[in-house]
Amino acid sequence: MASAAANRARLIAASATVSLLSTWLFVQFSAPGGFNTLDGLRVALVAISTFWLSWGALLGIAGLFYRPKNSAPLPLSPPVGRCAVVVPIYNEDPVATFSRIAAMSAGLSRLGLHDQFDFVVLSDTNSPEITAEEIEWFDRLASQAEARGHFFYRRRSENIGRKSGNVEDFIRRSGAAYTYAVILDADSLMSPETLVLLARRMDADPTLGLLQTVPKIIGARTFFGRIIQFGASYYSSTFARGTALIQDAQGPFWGHNAIVRMTAFADNCGLPRLSGKPPFGGQILSHDYVEAALLSRAGWKVEVDPDIDGSFEEGPENIIEYAKRDRRWCQGNLQHARLLTAPGLHWWNRFTFLQGIMAYLGSPIWLAFLAASILSVGMPRTSYITFSQQVASNIAAWSLVGLITSLLVLPKFLIVISSALNGTNRKFGGMRAVLASAGTEIVFSSLIAPITLLMQTRSVFQVLFGIDGGWPATSRNERSLTLKQAWEASYWIVMIGAVVLAVTLAIAPNLFLWLLPVIVPMALAPMLIAYSSMVSDGRDGLLLMTAEEYNVVPTIDARDRVRSHWQSA
Template sequence: MGRAEQLRAATLAVAAAASLAAGWAFLDLIGGNRPTTLDWMRSILLTVTVFWLLWGGLTGILGALAPVRKPLGWTRPKGLTAVLVPIYNEDPVETFARIAAMNRHLVERGLADRFHFAILSDSTSLEVAAEEAAAFELLLREPQAAGRIFYRRRERNVGRKAGNIEDFVARSGGAYEYALILDADSLMEAETIAAMAARMDQDSRLGLLQTVPEVIGAHTVFARMMAFSSSYLSPYFARGMALLQGEQGPYWGHNAIVRVRAFAQCCGLPVLSGKPPYGGHILSHDYVEAALLARGGWKVEVDPELGGSFEHGPENMVEHAKRDRRWCQGNLQHRRLVFAPGLKLWSRFTFVQGIMAYAVSPLWLALLATSILATVFPDRGGIRWDATPLVLGLGVAGALLLPKLAIVIRGAIDGHNRRFGGNLQVALSVLAEIVLSTLIAPVLLAFQSRAVIQILLGLDGGWPATERDARRVPLWTAVKASWWISLLGLAAIAAMTIAAPRYVAWLLPVAGPAVIAPVIIWATSMGDGSWARGRLFTSRAEHAPSPVMAENIRILAAWQNDMPLEVSAAAPEKSHAPA
């Protein structure tokens, strides 16, 4: 048994033992010597939900304790890499400006002959397609673009993004050793791109290498909180994940490089029998492709130390929920693949973990509902000890807070906090993140629970285009999106007030935010990016802006103002030797 397998077994054992102990103790507290059916239901629900809570928390603690490996410097790669950018009704100017920025930096470093760009459009809007063609003309004016930057649009977007990439691999993949797969909102430093391709050169068994993208360009309260989490907290959680997953790591569908031959051999996706949401094309294709590569004997790894990998995230909770609905449907499809032949055991566990990432939300609601029922029918499972809610709350809070506390302490020790404004600013930002995430958690839990229920009822959510620039949500729009959450919160409070008024205070941390869900959605969609700069949720990119980000901003401003494009200050034609 290898190191990763031993660590997995130990971590799973700790999470299982702690959750079983919590469920048994909870059963004893609420049921005494004669637990009822309702008592058993609540205890089982608590055990299952706490297990997944602890599993995530332990991943963060492992990452905080793990040694940090210094990233390898980039070298000139040998293999030819295609940088694939699938797009679907996106803003062409913004997307193509990011490609232009990456291309300029690759050219400046003498790497143009090692990297080609392929823009793979699945856009269904004729207006957007026309804008893409115009933006591509701008892109062709960029340094050394001729013969290196390509664009094609499929008229039939069979298989969506996965089908788009599969189509490229089938038609053109033979010309390339590697493919760097991006999203329309992805941005990467040239050094990172080169380092990833060089890693593929150095390890012939490496089938896929995943980076940990940092969210950039955040403006609203919600987006800045998510950006801070991705920049400060996520690398530690990813470090723990890397230890657990070893050579059977994750693939998140973008900002990752794959070996084209391995991908072509292993990653042909089936079309599931039946109709959506369970049948049809696989939506969350990335998890499946990682599992198929591992089944084929290829290494799938994540490297949290690479850096220089960026993406844009949703600016408000409505857009976040819309994207999350698609991910939920894709993950729940995986229940049909858990027992697919030949898969590694850890790949099967990853499928289950992805399913439970969404299924746990309605389970938390079920625990809340059964607890309310226990107060209405005390003789069938009533709360027999007034401290039970407090004990439960402290346990959940500990599982959520301990990993973040460990990360803050580790950041103070190794100097990581200095990149985010210092220990005090980091502590205040993490505290604000805890408060705000606690406030919005019931709202997101309701959205996820609705998504799971819709899918169980056979409702297909499709693949809606992402409105990446959508920021402020008008209050009336927020009301229309979440009025039902407010009604659920009011109903829970009313039931508890009638049945057991002394427990209303215990319910308020969950039901209270649900009642004011429209206000939370509206308020967290505000901000222009300057309200907390230098104070809260400051990301690493704000303290030390990435060169490719600055290049992207400059190009975008020129294109949007219809100004003639100038090459960057560093002469792009000049070849620079690798460091």
């Protein structure tokens, strides 16, 4: 297998080639009438956006060629090191959180391997009512579990540093008692076999500082939630394999569902407080990428293994909750601009920071290209266009549209074909069910793309203009939205769509049909947001079903039984 450095070089070269081809096609499309003052800007925007678009697409395609490292399977035997399963919580539903811990604990007891694992709940809850519930349900958890004495609850009176500060405080106070820590989110769930495997993998490689799993989303009930759940369950492992292929030992950390070596994390991952005020100063919000870079700088391996099963989380159930979470990630990723020149970091970690930044700058770049294109049509051209030049221009335009569409759809299509060949589709209900689900996901993702583009653009401008989004508590129970709620959250998108339509008809009517796929979703934003938040059970039509829904997963089933029992009590 080629080295990670060679794979990185190939991927960068391939993305640059696609970017150059896209730019050349755009120039051929624009050139016949002569260039005006906006065309140079449009060329630059096309080059930048298609590079990063092709980067994401090629990452997924590269994952199809991933081959896991040759390593013998590790037996389910007690790990050498003691492990803390750390669960930071902040105004969460205690029944939901502690029922997950109860299911994981029961699984470890069933395997007879609980002695090396403690569950540590780190509460930053600031609601007195929820705090009282946490104490009540934790007492029930600790008293009813087989492995008594392996549960700890600690609540901070001051939420300093938020989640990363909470974990850091635990490591400073109690980290020396443990060799490893599995860091979870409040909605995370892991099978006991996975917990043991992670610790055994750390035992087997003393240079491994962090091992990240690829969690699958479970428990979605709304149409939007099921779209996200299907995509994560069906596509994510392939894209993560592409990440593993090029990042190797300088891999990612996503902040949860991962195991860290306690000494490595404690010695190297103390986060600085950035100078100045938020949003660019203050606490680092997207701490996970920074912690991974600091471990790599100190010589520790940071790896992601897409082939580890039994790692789960829950996702947002509507577009508004998704946008709230995305707003925090946007601010955190843009903060990384200040860390690009931090001393001692590997160049690949700097590139990862840049990749995260461009994940959000890509939206305003596309919006700027759209605006420049509308305005450019209304500006005078310097030469007369012949019929043959017009034909060539149209061919170039449609070729560019086809190329961009391919970048968006081709990786998913290839994953469907590959999954059919290796038998994965059978776990998702067979080829017919997969095609229906994948087609639904692609169509709906295309429909809401203009909506999410505007939401991300707003987030970017809020950060650039100094508006701090903070770290709001996650509303995991927020599901269905009324049309009124959707309108209140998205009326500004409808207004922007109306302005784009009016300006297009006034100065660039020949672009009207081209812009319909953008304008129509903007106009329908409240309806799309409200409809997609409706509770939707795909079992009737076998639509958007995942492998975890077709086959009973013992840990998920145990969590459901505990939660049902507690809620009835």
